[in-house]
Amino acid sequence: METTKTTEAVEKNTILIADDAEINREMIKFIFDEQYNIIEAEDGEQAISIIMEYSDKLCLLFLDLLMPKKSGLDVLSFMNEEDYINYIPVIMITGEATDETDEKAYELGASDIIYKPFAPNVVMRRAKNIMELFEHRIYVERKLEKRTRQLRESREKLEKSNEFLVNALSSVVEFRSLESGEHIQRVKYFTKLFLKYIMKFYPKYDITKEKASLIVNASALHDIGKIAIPDSILLKPGKLTGEEFEEMKKHTIYGCELLEKFKQDENEFYHYCYDICRYHHERHDGKGYPDGLKGDEIPIWAQIVSVVDVYDALVSKRVYKDPFAVEEAARMIIEGECGVFSPEMIDCFGLAKQELFAVTEGEFSFADVMVK
Amino acid sequence: MTVQEFYEEVGGDYNEIMSRLRTEDRIRKFAGMFTRDESYKALVQCINDGNADDAFRAAHTMKGMCQNMAFTRLYKSSHEITEILRGKDLESAKQMLDVVTEDYNIVIAGIEKLLA
Numbered sequence: 001m002e003t004t005k006t007t008e009a010v011e012k013n014t015i016l017i018a019d020d021a022e023i024n025r026e027m028i029k030f031i032f033d034e035q036y037n038i039i040e041a042e043d044g045e046q047a048i049s050i051i052m053e054y055s056d057k058l059c060l061l062f063l064d065l066l067m068p069k070k071s072g073l074d075v076l077s078f079m080n081e082e083d084y085i086n087y088i089p090v091i092m093i094t095g096e097a098t099d100e101t102d103e104k105a106y107e108l109g110a111s112d113i114i115y116k117p118f119a120p121n122v123v124m125r126r127a128k129n130i131m132e133l134f135e136h137r138i139y140v141e142r143k144l145e146k147r148t149r150q151l152r153e154s155r156e157k158l159e160k161s162n163e164f165l166v167n168a169l170s171s172v173v174e175f176r177s178l179e180s181g182e183h184i185q186r187v188k189y190f191t192k193l194f195l196k197y198i199m200k201f202y203p204k205y206d207i208t209k210e211k212a213s214l215i216v217n218a219s220a221l222h223d224i225g226k227i228a229i230p231d232s233i234l235l236k237p238g239k240l241t242g243e244e245f246e247e248m249k250k251h252t253i254y255g256c257e258l259l260e261k262f263k264q265d266e267n268e269f270y271h272y273c274y275d276i277c278r279y280h281h282e283r284h285d286g287k288g289y290p291d292g293l294k295g296d297e298i299p300i301w302a303q304i305v306s307v308v309d310v311y312d313a314l315v316s317k318r319v320y321k322d323p324f325a326v327e328e329a330a331r332m333i334i335e336g337e338c339g340v341f342s343p344e345m346i347d348c349f350g351l352a353k354q355e356l357f358a359v360t361e362g363e364f365s366f367a368d369v370m371v372k
Numbered sequence: 373m374t375v376q377e378f379y380e381e382v383g384g385d386y387n388e389i390m391s392r393l394r395t396e397d398r399i400r401k402f403a404g405m406f407t408r409d410e411s412y413k414a415l416v417q418c419i420n421d422g423n424a425d426d427a428f429r430a431a432h433t434m435k436g437m438c439q440n441m442a443f444t445r446l447y448k449s450s451h452e453i454t455e456i457l458r459g460k461d462l463e464s465a466k467q468m469l470d471v472v473t474e475d476y477n478i479v480i481a482g483i484e485k486l487l488a
């Protein structure tokens with residue numbers, strides 16, 4: 001890091017002096033030409049083209065206010081538009097103080113204004129202070145940028161590891177039930193599609209990109225409680241008896257019991273996981289389980305997982321049933337033959353329908369879909 | 373002619389210029405540059421052409437150089453004409469131009485003697 005700083009200091013050693021009178025340029029030049037490279041510009045246009053060509057090397061710009069073709073203020077405006085103003089300090093040189101132009105120059109980012117006639121040692125001091133300040137600021141900014149980038153990278157890494165672990169955990173249940181191998185991946189993808197429309201058309205839920213990504217991840221765990229359901233029920237090849245079904249329904253409770261052992265009350269993700277595990281079999285009319293919540297008592301994320309879970313179950317083949325055609329499954333959901341969903345969920349289902357069908361009927365592997 | 377005598381002759385401030393430029397060699401060099409500058413010529417031309425904007429810029433440049441060179445007398449007259457031209461008053465500028473020309477010629481003649 002030290003080496004780059006030194007090279008920078010060596011390379012950035014050129015001062016541009018823009019003034020239409022040779023004498024005025026020389027007056028500044030003789031102060032600096034022992035220690036710095038000097039480039040001169042006779043008017044504003046020249047100054048601009050030199051700035052563009054030598055921006056990497058310029059450590060300071062002395063700028064006359066009144067010049068032919070383009071004025072000093074024009075040059076400053078240009079430097080603002082192209083962001084040079086943040087990397088090259090500018091000292092304005094002017095014959096007289098007029099509050100209006102001084103104000104304007106400072107507004108446009110000039111670091112200092114020096115009035116003619118000026119004492120060389122004072123100009124030197126002020127110039128050096130300003131150059132040091134800029135160099136230091138740029139150095140600190142670069143360092144900060146680097147830190148921010150590192151932080152972002154480690155956060156992304158952490159998110160990836162989290163996703164991996166959540167996927168691994170949720171596939172334990174899938175693995176045991178020997179069916180619907182990609183059900184969880186599809187539920188995640190469908191949840192993501194639904195959230196896209198919720199964000200677009202239902203801003204009242206205040207779903208941000210960050211929240212959406214947590215909810216998608218949490219959706220993977222919706223059936224985690226099935227791990228506590230005995231094989232005789234979970235793997236039963238026929239229809240369940242009433243008693244067996246009552247036990248099966250408890251997977252929503254079991255899932256929450258499991259999560260509660262690692263409760264993180266202040267963690268948003270924990271709450272999404274909990275709500276989705278517990279409420280993804282609730283119904284809009286209050287006739288679902290385990291708590292019989294109704295309407296908007298059911299968190300929106302649980303409502304979403306509920307509808308996409310039902311859709312995927314309908315169009316998948318199970319030991320006890322053949323898959324329904326996508327259009328038929330859609331009709332059953334919309335007409336309330338298979339669960340009762342809120343009008344908003346039905347609306348989102350209509351919006352996402354074609355995308356859901358594409359996945360169900362598609363030949364592609366799920367890995368590809370998730371990447372998109 | 374010494375630099376000090378020159379500054380006395382043209383109505384300039386020798387002490388001021390020495391405090392800033394430090395050496396007489398440097399002052400001579402800058403004086404040479406002053407004779408080559410074309411702002412005065414441009415000022416005359418622009419006033420004759422009735423171009424107040426460019427005349428203002430030329431006068432302004434000249435004024436700045438006089439400040440830098442501590443040519444106090446010429447600075448005063450070029451400052452005055454600059455302000456007149458800022459107000460785009462070409463008629464008054466024409467009258468003031470005579471004063472500027474007189475002061476300018478004194479400076480140029482002085483520099484010629486200084487560098488002879």
